[in-house]
Amino acid sequence: MFKTMIEEASLPLLIADSKGRIIFTNKCLEECMGYTRRNFLKNNLQDLCAPYEQSRYIFSCLPDIKRTTEVDIDLQQKNGEIFTANVSFAPFDYQRARHLLIIVRDVTARRIREVKTREDEERYRRLLVERNMLQDQLHRSSKVAFMGELAAGIAHEINNPLGIILGFVQDILEEIPLNDPLIEPIKIIEKETARCVNVVKNLLDFARLRPPERISVDIVELLESSIVLLTPRIKKNKVSIKRNFKMEPPSIKVDPQLIQQVFLNIMINAIQAMPDAGVLALGIGFVHKARSPESGDWIRISISDTGNGISKKALQHVFDPFFTTKGSKGTGLGLSVCQRIMEDHKGKIEIENRKGAGTICNLYFPLKD
Ligand SMILES: Nc1ncnc2c1ncn2[C@@H]1O[C@H](COP(=O)(O)OP(=O)(O)OP(=O)(O)O)[C@@H](O)[C@H]1O
Ligand SMILES: [Mg+2]
Structure with missing residues (x-):
């Protein structure tokens, strides 16, 4: 009888163990959150929360809850929508283990009522909408x-x-x-x-999220002008430049400022990797890739160095923002910027160690554009 009562109660309820693992949910909770029972039982309490709530203090002290405790928490429904709930945690012992009966009350409406004037109410609603939008944005953008x-x-x-x-x-x-x-x-x-x-x-x-402003650009000219800007560093490190332009590339539509920034970041990395002389080689060629999703014709620009290369472990992280092996001399943003710009151009960037020594960075620009 008790089980049926709980099952049918028109209040969303669940039971979790002291580690937060969900072991029982009633129908009302399933309706309110949009999950099936099977979904629930695979989850932990935190999984029901909005991402920014998942590290709330309460979840790390579930075993220590001695008496019924209420907290307002933002929960996230299966469809991604977020609402504010007053969640009460009532501890009880069952089969000698601590469990929690958890009751969920949607208090979004109450919160709105609490806001005194109509203007505030409007603002609150807007904030909720904005927050949901931000949430979406957070999901979308990495x-x-x-x-x-x-x-x-x-x-x-x-x-x-x-x-x-x-x-x-x-x-x-x-x-x-x-x-x-x-x-x-x-x-x-x-x-x-x-x-x-x-x-x-x-x-x-x-x-900087500004979309690229593309114009027809002579890519060789852009490469050469980047080298000119780096002349002092090139001289200082006694780096020689090798050009390997197999073709006269068609002019492609890119944002010259942004792409020059990509060239500069990569060349600076290459020069920094060769503190005691070396060769900075530049190459341009066509590539045809047959297999999807990269099928099609691409222009490939290669920038390689004969420097100290990248360790296998570091190679997995070079595009992570703030990853640097240069201590306080690097911010670790150079390659993340490049990757972002290349993605905005529907292009790609790859970096790998060269056979022998050094590193090669390949930039691909789609030709169909
Ligand atoms: N040509 C290269 N040779 C050796 N290591 C490289 C090369 N290019 C990148 N790396 C490695 O990748 C890391 C990340 O490069 P990235 O350009 O993103 O940051 P950074 O050069 O450390 O700092 P920043 O560019 O912000 O001044 C570098 O710290 C370095 O370890
Ligand atoms: Mg760099």
């Missing part, structure tokens, strides 16, 4: 993009003050006599500030 936007928010704020500091420091350096003992510390301030500016720039590039 964790990567989310982190980037977050970081860029901060980066944006510190960009201006940094620029001002750098400007003043440079002014001081121009004014100060060369034999002044303060010149060294001020130069250090300049160098370190310039590094911060660079990190901020990388963060902003990384998060």
Whole structure:
């Protein structure tokens, strides 16, 4: 009789063990969440929550709950919709193990009533909609993009003050006599500030979501102009350039600024990998891939170096934002930026170790565009 009562109760209920594993759900909960019982029993309590709620403190102290505890938690239905619920956890012992009877009350409506004026109510509704949209966005865009936007928010704020500091420091350096003992510390301030500016720039590039503005571009010219920009570094590391252009490539439609940024990031990585001389080789060719999903004609641009290569373990992470093996000298955003830009161009980027020594980075641009 009790089982049937619980089963039929018009209040969403479930029972979980002290690890949060769901062991019983009633019909009302199934209707409210949109899951079947079988779905539920495979899940843990946290799986019912909105992603941002999953690490709530309450879930780590379920075994310690001594008396009925109520918490407002955002739950996520199977169709992805989020609602606010007042969840009560009532502990009881069954077969000598701690269990919890959990009652779920949808309080979205109550929350809305609580908001005093009509205007506030509207705002609250909008917030809920916005939050659901954000949730969707979070699902759609990868964790990567989310982190980037977050970081860029901060980066944006510190960009201006940094620029001002750098400007003043440079002014001081121009004014100060060369034999002044303060010149060294001020130069250090300049160098370190310039590094911060660079990190901020990388963060902003990384998060910049502007779609590419494509125009017809002579890709060889773009490669050559990137090399010119890097001349000081190329000379410093005694790097020689080898060109292996097997064809006159047709001009392709890309955003020259963004693609130059890709070239620069990859070339800088290559030059940094060859601190004591080496060869930076550039290649252009056509590739026809027969198998889907990459079937079709592509232009391949290869940038390779004879540097120290990438360890197998690092190779799995090179496109992860903030992954760097360069300590404080790198932000680990270069390749993530490249990958993002290439994806925005419907292209691809691959990086692998070269036979012998060094690394090769291949960029593919679809020809049909
Ligand atoms: N040509 C290369 N040779 C050897 N290792 C490379 C090469 N290109 C990339 N890597 C490895 O991939 C990592 C990530 O590269 P990425 O360009 O994203 O960041 P970074 O160069 O460390 O820092 P940033 O570019 O932000 O200054 C590098 O730290 C390095 O370990
Ligand atoms: Mg880099």
